[in-house]
Every structure is written in C-alpha cells, then in structure tokens.
Amino acid sequence: MSDLHQTPLYDLHLELGGKMVPFAGYSMPVQYPMGVMKEHLHTRSHAGLFDVSHMGQVIVSGASWEAVATAFETLVPMDVLGLADGRQRYGLFTNDVGGIEDDLMFARRGNDLFVVVNAACKGADIARMKAALEPDVTVTPIDDRALVALQGPGAEAALATLDPKAADMRFMDFGALSLDGIEVWASRSGYTGEDGYEISVADKDAETLVRRLLAIEGVEPIGLGARDSLRLEAGLCLYGNDVDAQTNPVEASLNWAIQKIRRAGGAREGGYPGAQTVQAAFEDGVARKRVGLSPQGRAPMREGTQLYDAEEGGRLVGHVTSGSFGPSIGMPVAMGYVGAEYAGVDTALWGEVRGKRLPVNVAKLPFVAANFKR
Amino acid sequence: MMKFTEEHEWLRVEGDEIVVGITIHAAEQLGDVVFVELPSEGTVVSKDDEVVVIESVKAASDILAPIDGEITEVNSTLTDTPGMVNDDPQGEAWFFKMKASDPSQMEEFMDEAGYQKFIG
Numbered sequence: 400m401s402d403l404h405q406t407p408l409y410d411l412h413l414e415l416g417g418k419m420v421p422f423a424g425y426s427m428p429v430q431y432p433m434g435v436m437k438e439h440l441h442t443r444s445h446a447g448l449f450d451v452s453h454m455g456q457v458i459v460s461g462a463s464w465e466a467v468a469t470a471f472e473t474l475v476p477m478d479v480l481g482l483a484d485g486r487q488r489y490g491l492f493t494n495d496v497g498g499i500e501d502d503l504m505f506a507r508r509g510n511d512l513f514v515v516v517n518a519a520c521k522g523a524d525i526a527r528m529k530a531a532l533e534p535d536v537t538v539t540p541i542d543d544r545a546l547v548a549l550q551g552p553g554a555e556a557a558l559a560t561l562d563p564k565a566a567d568m569r570f571m572d573f574g575a576l577s578l579d580g581i582e583v584w585a586s587r588s589g590y591t592g593e594d595g596y597e598i599s600v601a602d603k604d605a606e607t608l609v610r611r612l613l614a615i616e617g618v619e620p621i622g623l624g625a626r627d628s629l630r631l632e633a634g635l636c637l638y639g640n641d642v643d644a645q646t647n648p649v650e651a652s653l654n655w656a657i658q659k660i661r662r663a664g665g666a667r668e669g670g671y672p673g674a675q676t677v678q679a680a681f682e683d684g685v686a687r688k689r690v691g692l693s694p695q696g697r698a699p700m701r702e703g704t705q706l707y708d709a710e711e712g713g714r715l716v717g718h719v720t721s722g723s724f725g726p727s728i729g730m731p732v733a734m735g736y737v738g739a740e741y742a743g744v745d746t747a748l749w750g751e752v753r754g755k756r757l758p759v760n761v762a763k764l765p766f767v768a769a770n771f772k773r
Numbered sequence: 774m775m776k777f778t779e780e781h782e783w784l785r786v787e788g789d790e791i792v793v794g795i796t797i798h799a800a801e802q803l804g805d806v807v808f809v810e811l812p813s814e815g816t817v818v819s820k821d822d823e824v825v826v827i828e829s830v831k832a833a834s835d836i837l838a839p840i841d842g843e844i845t846e847v848n849s850t851l852t853d854t855p856g857m858v859n860d861d862p863q864g865e866a867w868f869f870k871m872k873a874s875d876p877s878q879m880e881e882f883m884d885e886a887g888y889q890k891f892i893g
Contacts, residue, residue, distance in 0.1 A: 435830040436805035624804070624831055697808050697852075699828050724807040724830045731808075753810075753826065 406452035407545045407605040415620050422623060423518035425453040430622035438625035439726040442591055443767070446553035447621035448612055451590075452545040455521025456599055459512040459528065461536035467512055470536045471505070474528065476648065476671045478658035482507045487573045487586045489656050492527060497647040497676030500527065502638050504597075506573035506586055513573070513584065515546065515597070517638045545605035550595030550629075552770060553617045558585075558596055560615060565596065570771040581608050590626065592633025592769045631732055632725045634691060634764030640702060641689060641720045641734055647673070649680035650736070652689040652764075688742040691762035692719060692733040692750075698757060699724050699731040700750040706737060707749045710756050716741050719750065725766055732766050733759070775863070776879055777888035778839050783863055784882065790845055790870040791879070795827075795836065798892050800862035804829040806855045811847040811869060818844060818871070820878065825868050827858065836868060840878040846870040 403426040412419060417428030428450065430438060441447055461467040468480040475490045482488055487506035491499050501520040506513045516524040521540075528538040549558060558565035561578040568574065568587040576585045581604045589595040600608050612618050627637070636642045642651045659665050663678045671677075694700045704719040717737030725732035733750075741748060744763050749756035776784045781799035785792045800806070808828040818824055818838040825836035847869045851857055857866040873879065883891060 429831075430804065434805050436807075439830075628830055697855075698810065698826075699808060699833070701833065724828070726805075726830065 404453070406450055407602040408450045408452065408547075408609055411606050411609060412450065412620075417620070417622060420623075423453055425518065427453060428620070428622040430624045431620050433619060435622070435624035435628065436726045438619065438621045439628050441619050442551045442593060442621055442625060442629055443727050444552065445617040445619070446549060446551035446557050446595070447591070447625070448609065448618055449548040449550065449621050449623075449626055450545070450609075451548050451597070452605070453518035454546055455516040455518065455524060456541040456544055456546060457514040457516065457525060457528065458508075458539045458541060459514060459532065459536055460510065460539065464507070464510040467510060467536050470532045471512055472661070472667065473670060474531055474672070475505075476657045476661050476674065476677060477505075478660045478667075479505070479512070480667070481658070481660065484509060485572055485574045487571045487588055491648055491653065491656060492524065493648070493671055493673045493677065494644055495672050497673030497680065498644040499638070499642045499646055499648065499651065500524070500644055502636060502642060504586070504588065508573065508584070513599075519639060541599075543602050544599050545602055546597060546599050547605070547609060547612075548589050548591075548595060548597045549612060549618070550589045550591040550593045550621075552594060554593070554595040555772065557612065557615045557618050561611065568596075570594075570773045578608055579611055583608070587772065590633075590635055591629040592635070592765055592767055593629070594770050594772045628723050628726060631721050631723055631734065632727055632765065632767040633769065634734070634766065636689075636734075637721055646689075647677055647680050647685070649677065650685045650687055650689065654681070684739060686739055687717065687736045688739050689720070689734060690737055690742050691764040691766060692722070692735050692748075693760045693762040693766075694722075694731040694733060694750065695758040695760060697731065698752055700733045700752060700757070700759060704733070704735075704750045704752060706735060706759065707751065707756060708741065710749050710758075713749075716748065727767050734764070737761065775885060776882035777885065777891075778882055779891065780837055780839070781892075782836065782839050784839055784879065786879075787870070789872065791840070791842070791873055792867045792870050793839060794867040795858070795862050796888070797862050800859050803827065803834060803858075804831060806858040809851040809855045809858065809868075811849065811852065812844050814844055814847055816844045818842060827855075838871070839882070840871075841874040842871040843874075844869050844871050
C-alpha cells in the first residue's frame with residue numbers, strides 16, 4: 400500500500416470513515432459509512448461531494464488561441480477552435496486505427512485549454528500531448544491542484560452560498576469562482592447525469608474548501624462505488640471498460656461527440672489520428688455498437704458477461720463491459736457491445752450468468768434522465 | 774449456540790437441522806446486498822460447494838456449504854428483499870437450513886469469542 404499516491408484530501412477521507420481502496424495508483428475512498436446505495440440515492444436527491452483529485456489536470460498554452468486549438472485538433476476529432484471562451488467540451492484522444500486512447504474534458508480558459516484526463520491514462524496522455532504538440536504549444540501538467548465534484552440537484556444552491564456566481568453558470572460553462580475567498584476553476588459538468596460542478600482547487604486550499612462544502616446542509620461525501628453506479632445509470636462510459644484502444648467512436652455510440660465540422664465534408668474534416676477509419680465507420684457503419692442493457696431479472700450482469708441471441712444454442716452476439724445494480728431504478732443496469740443487427744432498443748438477448756442464460760433487453764441510454772441546467 | 778467459520782458464516786443447531794447465514798462482519802464488508810440466489814431444497818451438498826450467490830452493488834460473492842449434507846429449507850424471503858442481509862444478518866436473514874451428513878464436521882468451527890478474535 401505504501402507505493403500508493405494520496406490526494407490532498409486523504410486525511411479527511413480517513414476522518415470521515417472512508418473505506419480506502421487502491422484505484423489507478425491512488426488510495427481512494429470507495430465508500431463512506433453511508434454505503435454505496437445510500438450515497439448514490441443521496442447524490443440524486445440532494446448533493447454529493449466526490450474527490451477526483453487522482454484525475455490528470457493539464458494546461459495547454461501557446462501564442463494564441465488559434466495556435467493552441469489548431470494543434471489540439473490534431474489529437475482529437477472534436478471542434479476545438481470553435482469553442483467559446485469559458486466553455487467546456489467532451490473529447491477523445493484517438494490512435495492510428497481510430498481507437499480511443501482516453502476520453503477527456505477540455506475547456507477554453509482565455510487562450511489556454513484546461514484538460515482533465517483519466518487517472519489511469521494521465522502519464523500516457525501527457526506524453527502523447529508533449530510529443531505531438533511541443534514545442535509549438537506548451538503542455539503543462541498541473542501537480543498542485545486537487546479536483547472535487549459537487550453533484551446533484553442541491554449542488555447549485557450549495558455552491559451559490561459560497562459564490563452566488565455559481566448559479567449563473569450553465570451546463571458545460573467553465574470559469575473562475577471565489578468560494579468563500581478560495582479561488583477555484585469550476586465547470587458546470589460531471590460524471591453522474593446530475594447537475595453539478597467540477598472544481599479545481601489548489602492543494603493547500605482543498606481540505607478547507609471541502610470542509611466548508613460538507614458543512615452545508617444536504618452535502619455528503621460520496622465514494623467511487625457510487626460514482627460508478629451513478630455514471631452507469633447516466634449511460635456514461637468508463638474508459639478501459641466501455642471504450643478502449645480497440646474501440647472507435649462510432650462503435651462506442653459517441654458519434655455526437657464528433658462535431659460536423661470535423662466529419663467528412665466539414666470545413667476541418669479529419670486531421671486526427673485514425674481519421675480514415677473513423678470516417679469510414681461513419682459512412683459504412685460498424686459491425687458492433689455500444690448499447691444499454693436491462694437485465695430482466697434481479698441478477699446483475701457484470702463486466703465480461705457473454706450475450707447470446709437465444710436461450711439455448713444460438714450465437715454469441717456480444718458482451719457486457721459495465722454492469723451493476725442501479726439504485727435509482729431498483730434494477731440491474733449494464734452496458735456492452737452487440738452486433739449492429741442486435742443494437743435496436745428492446746432487442747431480446749440472453750446473458751450467461753454462472754452457466755445460466757438469463758433474459759436481458761437492449762435498452763435506451765441513459766437509464767436515468769439527465770438533470771442538467773442548460 | 775452459534776458456531777462460526779473462517780468463511781464468515783454462522784451455523785446454529787435447531788433440532789436436527791443446522792441454520793446457516795453470514796456474519797454481521799461479512800455483511801458489513803459486502804455492503805448493500807441487491808441479489809441473493811438460493812439453492813433448491815433437497816440439494817445434496819459437499820463442504821465448500823458454492824451454494825448461495827450474493828451480490829452487492831459492487832460485486833458478486835459465493836457462500837460455501839460449511840459441511841456435507843442436504844439443503845432442507847431456504848429463506849426465500851431474501852430473493853425479494855435482499856437488503857435484509859444487511860439489516861439482520863445473524864437473525865432474520867438466514868440463508869438455508871441443512872441436515873448434516875456428519876455432525877462432527879461442526880467441531881472445527883469457532884465459538885463467538887474465537888470468531889471475534891479471528892476477525893481482529
């Protein structure tokens with residue numbers, strides 16, 4: 400355990416009774432005494448506070464916004480140049496075969512990009528950005544800031560008690576707030592399907608800020624266990640499970656994340672790793688698609704569960720990539736990949752659980768409607 | 774009197790049957806139980822056979838047969854209300870009753886004081 404990193408909130412997690420587990424090289428709270436189920440439900444009904452300081456924060460800067468955005472567009476199939484100041488967007492680093500190396504959030508901060516990447520990928524992501532972008536633009540990993548997420552219908556009211564400007568932000572806005580005198584960078588976004596914020600704060604201020612937030616009525620600390628069930632109900636991908644280096648964005652049903660201007664016929668089409676493969680996937684379709692899956696019984700279908708088109712015999716048509724119990728809907732929920740001909744909503748399939756084929760239907764994502772403030 | 778196994782199960786003799794469940798400690802470790810799959814009554818089991826599947830939000834676990842014997846009754850209430858396992862693991866939320874083929878297999882198990890020491 401001694402080689403695990405700790406976030407600036409580690410001591411507070413212990414004080415709050417967090418059950419610490421190794422996650423992407425960090426010791427992180429999987430749950431607090433409330434437990435995964437209640438933490439999940441609390442986030443959907445009130446507000447949950449998550450430590451996500453293990454994620455990578457990076458600033459990409461250069462001579463001008465055009466220089467930064469144009470350079471970054473060589474790594475992602477997103478419209479970066481068209482991003483207005485103070486706005487955030489979801490992105491994907493692709494590889495030469497159009498697979499997804501990581502998913503990320505990027506926000507425009509004046510002429511800079513503020514990039515948040517997955518903990519498990521951050522070393523590779525920083526190396527990728529430096530190799531591809533420097534020396535024209537500068538890639539600066541931020542090692543002295545924590546990241547916390549405040550999520551749920553009570554998030555706005557809670558954060559607005561510390562800075563009323565928080566209430567003026569809309570979904571995917573990004574900007575500076577002064578939370579009771581603590582300067583932070585906040586985005587109105589998250590990973591739960593709920594309204595909320597992700598807040599980048601200097602390490603030295605992190606514990607003070609989190610204690611102030613937790614002192615607000617209705618705000619409770621939430622662990623990574625509930626973070627996972629919340630994002631799964633919200634239909635959001637977990638990198639490494641639901642998307643990976645062998646999965647292209649069209650297979651991953653992430654077409655919406657690639658703006659028209661970067662697609663075939665767009666003003667800045669292609670120009671990112673694997674563009675040919677991704678464009679072909681748009682034009683010719685794909686053999687498999689990521690779909691939502693609703694097990695019809697009570698048994699959760701976990702990652703790796705194989706999916707068949709018949710209760711006996713039949714064909715292997717796909718597999719589950721994330722599966723759990725959905726506390727808000729009171730039923731098991733899952734995501735996975737199936738052959739494109741099986742991807743229609745309500746297609747009846749069977750998942751093999753402990754040697755038995757159990758019914759599971761292809762389902763519309765998300766399982767729980769998003770509650771964003773647009 | 775309850776006996777306890779290193780697999781965090783408890784056993785209680787009730788007439789010529791043995792009632793089996795999981796300990797408070799095990800229930801706390803599992804977290805919120807969302808699914809329980811019980812064996813069929815009449816199943817003949819050997820010690821360490823996987824007889825019950827129990828799933829929390831996070832993961833699946835197996836409950837093993839603590840001794841050789843035959844399953845005589847299962848607590849089917851758990852199928853519809855798996856959360857009982859968290860609410861009352863050493864009481865209402867027993868999993869199954871069994872008849873032991875060799876009751877002497879019970880002798881190796883711990884008493885409550887021994888179990889408390891085992892879990893530290």
